[in-house]
Each structure stands twice: as C-alpha cells, then as structure tokens.
Amino acid sequence: MRILFLLFAMLSSLTMTAQQRFEPNWKSLDKRKTPSWFEDAKFGIFVHWGVYSVPAWAPNADNVYTRYAEWYWHRIIEGTHEGEEFLKFHKTMYGEKAKYQDFASLFNAELFNADQWASLFKRSGARYIVLTSKHHEGFTLWPSAESVNWNSVDIGPHRDICGELTDAVRLTGLKMGFYYSLYEWYHPLYRTDVNRYVAEHMLPQLKDLTERYKPEIIWTDGEWEQTDKTWRAEEFLSWLYNDSPVRKTVVVNDRWGRDTRGKHGSFYTTEYDLVHDDDAKNMTYTHPWEECRGIAGSFGFNRGENIEDYSTAKQLIEILIDKVSRGGNLLLNVGPTADGRIPVIMQERLLQIGKWLSVNGEAIYNSRQWNNMPQENRRQGVYYTVNANNTYALLTNTQKQTLYIKGVKNPTEISMLGYNKPISWHKTADGIKIEIPAISVEESPCDYAWVVKIISHEAK
Structure with a gap:
C-alpha cells in the first residue's frame, strides 16, 4: 500500500510539473x-536614456510621435516630411558631415549617480522602474556581446548602466525592469536577413539581459515591424x-508582433492614451494594463x-487617478540628460506625486477598479477604487460639495485621508450622501485631489 501511495504521489507531482509548463x-x-505584484504596484517610472540624449531635440509638433526626441537618428536619415526639421537642426548645430554615431563618444554620463536616481524614484512613490536597455538605435546600456563597440561599456560612459541602476533600485525595495527594442533601424543583419538577426542577435540579447540582471519586467517595443x-x-x-531565473515573477507587455497589442502578454499597453490610432481615453480592460507617457x-x-x-503635478496626479480607477497602472517617463542628470522639473513632478501618495497611497496601491462605480460621478471628477472592504472616492474637485454615491451598502465609517476632522454623511435609499466641507489651506489633507475612504463590508 505504501509503495502505491508513493507511486501515486510521484505521478501527481509529475502531472503538476507538466501542467505548470x-x-x-x-x-x-x-x-x-499575471503575477499579482504588478497590479498591486500601480505606479512605475520609465527611463529613456541613450545616445539620442546627446542631440536631445525634437520640434514641438502637434503630432505626439514627431515630438519623440529618441527618434532623432531615424528622422535625420529617412528624409520624410517629419524629418525635415530634424535634418535642418542637425546640419545647423553639428554640420553637414556629422553622423549620429559621433554622438556615442559624447554620451559620457559623467554625472550619473544610480543611488541618487533610485532614491528619487523611491520618494516619488513608484513601485517599479523600467529602463531602456536598448532603443531602436541599437545602443545597449550593458556590455552586450552582440553590440560590440555600440554599448555603454565599450564607448561613451564606459559603465554598465543596467547593472548599476539595477543594484541601486533593488536596494530601495523597488522592482526593476527593462525596455528592449526588438528591431534596430540600421543593424546590417536586420536590414538584410531578419531571420538571422532574430536568431543571432535579438534572442541572445534578450536571454543575456534576463539571465544577467533578472528583471521583473520585460517591456518590448518595435514589434510592429514583423x-x-x-x-x-x-x-x-x-x-x-x-x-528563466525570473519565471515565477516576471511580467511582459503586449508588444510581441504587429497583431499582438491588446491580445497577448501579462499586461496590455496604451501610450499617451493611444493604441496606434484607437482612442483609449475611456478604455477599460478586464486584463491588467498600463498607460505609458512622458x-x-x-x-x-x-x-x-x-x-x-x-x-x-495636478494633471499628472489626475492621470494616475484616472488610470488606476479603470484598473490600470501608470508608467511615467523621465528623460535624463546626456551627462546623467534628471532635469529638475522632472524631479519636482516626481516628488509632488510622491508627496500626494504619502497621504493617499492606500487608495492607489493594491487597489482594484470598482465594478459598480457610478459613471455619472466620474463625469463630475469623482473616481473610485476598492481595496479589501474599503471603497475610495477620489475627488479631483477639492471644493465644498455634496457627494451622492450609489451602490455603497452598509457603510460603517467614512473619513477623508489626511484630514483629522469628521465628515458628515448619511444613508440614502440607494447609497450614501456625503458632505464635503470647505477646508482651509492650513487644514487641507494634501495638494490636488482629496480621497474619501468608505469602510464597508460589501465593496466589490
């Protein structure tokens, strides 16, 4: 009987292992x-930094994609209408003979301090970081064997940027991830034999990046080409x-082929509220998703x-509130200068968000979308999240007002985060009525949006 039991246990174990593959x-x-840590985190920092940070220029065009300075090389080479202003700027500033590759030796990162960056990110309230390990230009921020003399160790900084930042970020308790461009504009193999490029260049790089730094996020891009x-x-x-060494914890986005966005991956992505030409301003996914923007x-x-x-700061906090109330995350980008400084205005914005989150973070972190949220409140600047038995009303209008919330049943306590005085409220036939008082600047719980916490045993 004991032998049969052991055999049964072994077979069960093998079956479970097979099912997990x-x-x-x-x-x-x-x-x-999708590992739960990602949906719990809600707020991350994107970092775009590379050779393009030397010219660091794009025109202030109405088309958001034309304003991407990281596309500088492509714009000056392709000769399209969008590239005319880039090319004019390039010739005026650097001369007719200047090549993009010349910028690599000027990308020195002499003021880059990974510990300072990590401290800033921690103070911003972010829970994860995504660094551009390689953009479409192909320059890697680690000593990639597939990018000899076109990486941050062989030229420019002569430093392993990915490694330094990974170590610093993890010391703060934040999770570390990498953006990686699947394609490269001007890699000889990509332009002549894409299958060899994938086999001999892209896949070895991705595996090296994963095994070397063990990222919790792999954020691919450039998928639309193939x-x-x-x-x-x-x-x-x-x-x-x-x-892989991160098989249990890693998350990936949805950019794995020209038809995969919004279909495959641990989480789906929007970008400046767009999924290419689709309006995503009111999008609500049942699948985990993330908005990225600068x-x-x-x-x-x-x-x-x-x-x-x-x-x-007010606009950014309202963007965070909007995305989280619809079940998403916000990945907010910073673009450091070529010498390794995060511009002061970007630092200020991150610290302002962090200050707000220090008061109201329980309405953001670990929260989920309230499936029964009243849409009419949303149009009035009232957004909702739920966390355990709590419902949170996030008010972007911080004026005295009467708030009617339908669908909240049997509330036991209502308060305002960061405000130590009682809030007047009572039950109605189909929900609750809350009186938001006029609050002086001195007593204000925080700058920008206020959060009302409703404790109920029926939050869903």
Missing part, C-alpha cells in the same frame, strides 16, 4: 496568470516562463520643450 504558443502562454512568428516571440516567452511630449530628453509643454 507553458508551450510555445499563445493558447498556452495566455493561461499564465509578425510574432518572425520575432519568435512564443518561443522566447516559453523559455522565459518555464526555464511628463512632457517626448520620452527622450528634448531641449526644445518649454515649461508649458510639461504637465503640472
């Missing part, structure tokens, strides 16, 4: 549950989920941007 196809890969089959995405993700119009640092191009 993911086959290299979307049907199997999509069954992997199909997921050409990129061999399913093959890589099968390895990542089954055999504090101004560019991801890479853009010297052409002025104060009016930067979002205010």
Whole structure:
C-alpha cells in the first residue's frame, strides 16, 4: 500500500510539473496568470536614456510621435516630411558631415549617480522602474556581446548602466525592469536577413539581459515591424516562463508582433492614451494594463520643450487617478540628460506625486477598479477604487460639495485621508450622501485631489 501511495504521489507531482509548463504558443502562454505584484504596484517610472540624449531635440509638433526626441537618428536619415526639421537642426548645430554615431563618444554620463536616481524614484512613490536597455538605435546600456563597440561599456560612459541602476533600485525595495527594442533601424543583419538577426542577435540579447540582471519586467517595443512568428516571440516567452531565473515573477507587455497589442502578454499597453490610432481615453480592460507617457511630449530628453509643454503635478496626479480607477497602472517617463542628470522639473513632478501618495497611497496601491462605480460621478471628477472592504472616492474637485454615491451598502465609517476632522454623511435609499466641507489651506489633507475612504463590508 505504501509503495502505491508513493507511486501515486510521484505521478501527481509529475502531472503538476507538466501542467505548470507553458508551450510555445499563445493558447498556452495566455493561461499564465499575471503575477499579482504588478497590479498591486500601480505606479512605475520609465527611463529613456541613450545616445539620442546627446542631440536631445525634437520640434514641438502637434503630432505626439514627431515630438519623440529618441527618434532623432531615424528622422535625420529617412528624409520624410517629419524629418525635415530634424535634418535642418542637425546640419545647423553639428554640420553637414556629422553622423549620429559621433554622438556615442559624447554620451559620457559623467554625472550619473544610480543611488541618487533610485532614491528619487523611491520618494516619488513608484513601485517599479523600467529602463531602456536598448532603443531602436541599437545602443545597449550593458556590455552586450552582440553590440560590440555600440554599448555603454565599450564607448561613451564606459559603465554598465543596467547593472548599476539595477543594484541601486533593488536596494530601495523597488522592482526593476527593462525596455528592449526588438528591431534596430540600421543593424546590417536586420536590414538584410531578419531571420538571422532574430536568431543571432535579438534572442541572445534578450536571454543575456534576463539571465544577467533578472528583471521583473520585460517591456518590448518595435514589434510592429514583423509578425510574432518572425520575432519568435512564443518561443522566447516559453523559455522565459518555464526555464528563466525570473519565471515565477516576471511580467511582459503586449508588444510581441504587429497583431499582438491588446491580445497577448501579462499586461496590455496604451501610450499617451493611444493604441496606434484607437482612442483609449475611456478604455477599460478586464486584463491588467498600463498607460505609458512622458511628463512632457517626448520620452527622450528634448531641449526644445518649454515649461508649458510639461504637465503640472495636478494633471499628472489626475492621470494616475484616472488610470488606476479603470484598473490600470501608470508608467511615467523621465528623460535624463546626456551627462546623467534628471532635469529638475522632472524631479519636482516626481516628488509632488510622491508627496500626494504619502497621504493617499492606500487608495492607489493594491487597489482594484470598482465594478459598480457610478459613471455619472466620474463625469463630475469623482473616481473610485476598492481595496479589501474599503471603497475610495477620489475627488479631483477639492471644493465644498455634496457627494451622492450609489451602490455603497452598509457603510460603517467614512473619513477623508489626511484630514483629522469628521465628515458628515448619511444613508440614502440607494447609497450614501456625503458632505464635503470647505477646508482651509492650513487644514487641507494634501495638494490636488482629496480621497474619501468608505469602510464597508460589501465593496466589490
């Protein structure tokens, strides 16, 4: 009997192991549950930094994609209408003979201090970081064997940027991830034999990045150039989920082929409220998702941007509230200068967000979308999240007002985060009525949005 029991236990163990492995196809890969830490985190910092941070320029155009300074090389080479202003600027500033590759030796990062960056990110209230390990220019911020003489150790800073920042970020308790461009504009193999490029360059780089630094996030981009089959995405993700050192904790986005956005991945992505040409301002996914955007119009640092191009702290906090209330995360970008400084205005915005989160973070972190939230309140600047048995009303209008909330049943206590005086409220036939008082500047719980906490045993 004991032998039969042991055999049964062994077979059960083998069956469980087999069930936990993911086959290299979307049907199997999509069954992997997104690790809960990602949905709990809610707020992350994107960092775009590379050779493009030397010219650091793009025109202040109406088209948001034209304002991306990290596309500088592509714009001056392609000769498109969008590139005319880039090329004019390039010739005026650097001369007719200047090549983009010349900027690499000027990307010195002499003032880069990973500990200072990590401290700032921690104080911002962010829970994870995503660094551009390689953008479409192909320059890597680690000593990649596939990018000899086109990486931050062989030229420019002569430093392992990915390694230094990873160590510093993890010391603060934040999670570390990497952006990685699947394609490269001018890599010889990519332009002549994409299959060899994937096999000999892209896949080895991705595996090296994963094994060397063990990132919790792999954030790919440039997927639109090829199909997921050409990129061999399913093959890589099968390895990542089954055999990599981060198989239990890693999350990936949805950019793995020209038709994969909003269909596959641990989380879906929007960008400046856009998914290419689709309006996503009111999008609500049942799947985990994330909005990425800059504090101004560019991801890479853009010297052409002025104060009016930067979002205010109030605007950024309201963006965070909006995304989280619809079940998403916010990945907010900073673009350091070529010498390694995060511009002061960006630092200020991050610290302002962190100050707000220090008071109201329980309405953001670990929260979820309130499925029964009344839409009419949202149009009035009232947003909702739920966390355990608590419902939170996030008010972007911090004036005296009467707030009617339908669908809240059996509340036991109502208060305002950061405000130590009682809030007047009573039950109604279909919910609750809350009187938001006129609060003086001295007694204000925080700058910008206020949060009302409703304790109830029926929050969903």
